[in-house]
Amino acid sequence: MKNKAIFLDRDGIINIERGEYTYRLADFVFVDGLVKSLRRFQTQGFKLIIVSNQSGIGKGIYSFADVELLHAHLLRFMRLNGIEIHEIYYCPHHPDIGRCICRKPDSLLIEKAVARFEINPALSWFIGDKPRDTAAAEKAGVRGILVESNSSLLELSEKIVQSPTN
Template sequence: MKKNKAVFLDRDGVLNKELGDYVCNLDDFHILEHNFKPLKELQDRGYLLAVITNQGGVAKGWYSEETLGKMHARLLETYEANGIHISDIYYCRHHPDYNGKCLCRKPGSLMLEKAMARFDVDVSKSYFIGDNERDMIAGEAAGLKGILIKSDQPIGEVLHLID
């Protein structure tokens, strides 16, 4: 049986506007519309799309899992309305200063490994796009090709790096 190829995406600074710290409420959660077209293209090229994100603000008490759920629902609904299906959102709600070290928080690769197993991903044909070095470390640990972008940079500018 043929395995899936996938593009995993960090959230803040990749799919929604980077605020420099945590996005703590729904009013500040601004989806980067310039990524609709390139993500639709990746989907049309057969790539499964999934989100891998650290959300340590939950551990810090800066926002609740309920608020985070509303942000993620908006993200999924907005992309779906633009013809883009995001298969799932994996998030780590821990923060080392509050919960100690965990295995899921990037630069750890556990979230990626779980998603890759769940969706039967061919690691040799898959990528991780992020705007932080910890995204690249996590992707490399999971065997993925990492693509580092600047925060809020259009994904269309790096499409040529994806086969």
């Protein structure tokens, strides 16, 4: 397993966490400094992979099509800025409606990415804003970093790329 990755939660890391479900384009606002931080990672050879819980689908609040529309927008915006997001994995289930093994803190989606992109988990990091993000990461052998929701990743990206074990 030769590749290294930065795994990113979506809401609160990529786009502003509003304290309610984000599924409309109008409510989807990128966190400050994101492009610059992701570019820093990319330049250092990290693959960029998003892993998100989207239980609003399971609850019937919004649809797969709503999520896909946001993600198409996200990917297009990143591409225009020279950034390749390798994949966006998301769990559509809600625990009140049925158990699954892909919702964080479970690690199935991370493990899928690890297998598909030949990632070495020990060389990789997961940046999230909830303990369930870092819990999922650790189950998959990825180093988890918990940050405050909606915070710029500029300083953190600098720290990570300068880390001797990156």
